[in-house]
Amino acid sequence: MNKILTSILVLFIISTTGFGIYKAAASIDKEFIMKDKKVLIAYYSYSGNTKSVAKKIQSLTGADLFEIKPLKEYSKNYNEVVSLAQIEKQNNIKPELVNNGDVSNYDVIFIGTPVWWYTMASPVRTFLSNNNFDGKIIMPFCTHGGGGASSTYIDMKKLAPKAKFTDGYTSYENSAKIEDIKNWIKSANI
Numbered sequence: 001m002n003k004i005l006t007s008i009l010v011l012f013i014i015s016t017t018g019f020g021i022y023k024a025a026a027s028i029d030k031e032f033i034m035k036d037k038k039v040l041i042a043y044y045s046y047s048g049n050t051k052s053v054a055k056k057i058q059s060l061t062g063a064d065l066f067e068i069k070p071l072k073e074y075s076k077n078y079n080e081v082v083s084l085a086q087i088e089k090q091n092n093i094k095p096e097l098v099n100n101g102d103v104s105n106y107d108v109i110f111i112g113t114p115v116w117w118y119t120m121a122s123p124v125r126t127f128l129s130n131n132n133f134d135g136k137i138i139m140p141f142c143t144h145g146g147g148g149a150s151s152t153y154i155d156m157k158k159l160a161p162k163a164k165f166t167d168g169y170t171s172y173e174n175s176a177k178i179e180d181i182k183n184w185i186k187s188a189n190i
């Protein structure tokens, strides 16, 4: 009797843990796992829109996620951030980060930013400047408030001239659709 109960218990454990593994694997679309490539998603987000795109990319690829964080946090007051960001852009300021990250072990790096004054947000300027992207593949993405990507990708390329950039993925505020992100990743053909 005990043997029967033990067998049932073992079968139960195998089926439940097995199902757990199946579920985790199923949530990451195999089509988007870049075989033989180490992939990182690095992003900065002030109000959450770019973070949400980064998380969607992660749900598709299972890649590592790195949040770019300025050492001195920006004010919660939107207008103050808008004013400060303009000064930072005009003076090409690269605010210090909590952690510069380390891209050396990755082949493909998704880099996400909100559009700030027609270009990347200042912390992303620092991230690009403080890492070596030579020979890496960069998949840039940005979110904006109605003005589109503007000079964002052009300016990012200037800070990583020896990286290979794919087309960027651009979305308005928090409107990014998982299907569109899928198509973008597919079209990069990596």
Ligand SMILES: Cc1cc2nc3c(=O)[nH]c(=O)nc-3n(C[C@H](O)[C@H](O)[C@H](O)COP(=O)(O)O)c2cc1C
Pocket: 044, 045, 046, 047, 048, 049, 050, 051, 081, 082, 083, 085, 086, 113, 114, 115, 116, 117, 118, 119, 143, 144, 145, 146, 147, 148, 172, 173, 174
């Ligand atoms: C400092 C600052 C500057 C901005 N400049 C622009 C801009 O030039 N063009 C634009 O379309 N949106 C601009 N926006 C709007 C943001 O790009 C947009 O809300 C974005 O989705 C925010 O992303 P986040 O939630 O990840 O921070 C700006 C927002 C801020 C805070």
